[in-house]
Amino acid sequence: MEHFFKKHLMTHFNGFIAPVSDGVRVIERVTTRPRTDAECDAILTQGCLEMSNEELHFPEGRAPRMRSSVSRMAAASGMEWLKSVKGVILDMCGVLYDSGEGGGQAIPGSIEAVKRLMDSGLTVRFCTNETQSTREQFVQKLRVMGFDISVSHVFSPAPALVRILRERRLRPHLLVHDGLMAEFEGVDTSSPNCVVIGDAADKFSYQNLNEAFRVLIGQEKPLLFSLGRGRYYKETDGLKLDVGVFMTALEYAGDVQAEVVGKPAADFFGTVLKDMSLQPHEVVMIGDDLVNDVGGAQSCGMKGIQVRTGKYRPSDEQHASVRADAYMDDLAAAAHAILTSSPTTER
């Protein structure tokens, strides 16, 4: 059924579709026909149309309508959905802290914001594509900055990938940061039959990329895993290229499509949701990466807030295909909005 809706809506709206629990969410991108006033209002105030599955059975050419009076209110305020939030997934780099020399530094207000969210009764998890160190070392770094975070609440790509490698009996050639190598302890890397890349930073040398490419092209069916697909991230001394850039490079070189482990992969978000024991529509993801944090979460049926810290750029707010459910100045502002809206929370 979902496929039918998707195809039907794409034909008529050419928009961005995100499934939600009781329908689909349509973020308009290109106008392919005149719209009704009501539709225009909804798009202007909310950036999207929401429709239940039932209402999607409209005949060809008939205009979709808003779902209910609640939706109309939501469209008017734009933030009504905050009331149903029971859980929060936090991106880390660019939201909690800016990375950089000496491990980076906390973003003002974020230590307190994390504490408020965790104390509120909301279920809070952390979801990072950080692959420069093991999860333990990474959490330790954040504790030193002042964040009170438990390792078991942090989800990162390397442990997820190690499970996949074991399940599929794969032997990786690893092009990852030295700090991450400990995650692969005990993984057989002899006679590699696939390539794994993470945010290897300075290890992304011409020589190492050539070596990974040769392993890849030497396989009958080249298999490339990428720990995330980010374009770039911000360190205290400037923007740095992220793993997605080198994933794209090797994809082009080897004529292969990488399997992404980490955000925005639906499997990865699914593991976090399962651990939270919550439904997607009860959870909001807060990140600085519009496509991988916000868009990825929305594709899974969650809400997504983009914060204007880290790698955020003003042009993100006019992105061609992804529109956040809200844009907030920083994590402190996002936490405040959630905590003053959600009935779950203790205020």
Added chain:
Amino acid sequence: MEHFFKKHLMTHFNGFIAPVSDGVRVIERVTTRPRTDAECDAILTQGCLEMSNEELHFPEGRAPRMRSSVSRMAAASGMEWLKSVKGVILDMCGVLYDSGEGGGQAIPGSIEAVKRLMDSGLTVRFCTNETQSTREQFVQKLRVMGFDISVSHVFSPAPALVRILRERRLRPHLLVHDGLMAEFEGVDTSSPNCVVIGDAADKFSYQNLNEAFRVLIGQEKPLLFSLGRGRYYKETDGLKLDVGVFMTALEYAGDVQAEVVGKPAADFFGTVLKDMSLQPHEVVMIGDDLVNDVGGAQSCGMKGIQVRTGKYRPSDEQHASVRADAYMDDLAAAAHAILTSSPTTER
């Protein structure tokens, strides 16, 4: 008119279209309807259908036919077109020589083959995407190997790009091989407003890529020039990643589409054809790169021969969208085929 044919044929054939002097050349990729026996024969023997502009006015659903008895003969032999060859463009690396330590080494038979082609009365030009040294140094290297080549007959991307930079008053940030820097002498590189990448090899470090990315993303309209778009090339010690891989990486990072200078850009081939004073259909390109040499030349209306040396891989002969007019074991074999077919040549 050409646009109409292209659209019309794409609808019905979903194939690869290359304009030729008196029609278009259709290389079938995907079958979207049953074909007539005659069509199947033509595709099996020649890998393509040839139709004159007149015949392209067929009504919807009508099967295209072969153009004339000459075309039928061509379809039967598959090599009849060799008779009309008046000029030859030779790719260099992987056709004349394999690059590698100490400058590389000539491919057996190629020194003699070049000499035979040049002595035959055919117009011969050399077209390389080599950007690790200036044209003068590059030709000198080939002379040491034993090739008798004049600098004025060699076309490479850097001089073409320098013309573009001057015409458009651009100030490049250069990420190119040290050996190429002399080509940019006198070019203003202060306060760069565009990025130029060539085959920088070991200079493709994480740090240098970050630096190029920051220049790119700092522009209101990011502008990236790439000297070629090759995936990889073969050196004596193995395959090496080519500039196209890093072009793709920066395109992804900066959300920009590069302007390619060099093969397979039509402008670049056009300059060579003009220098030869020949029409595209009179010229054959010989290369080891199916997409950039053969496909690029075919897109300009030339014929293309892929040699099974250099970066050639057997899977090239089953490529999804590009099919060479002929596959030959090496340059010696290609030269022999041309010289024993073309009436222009002195045998």
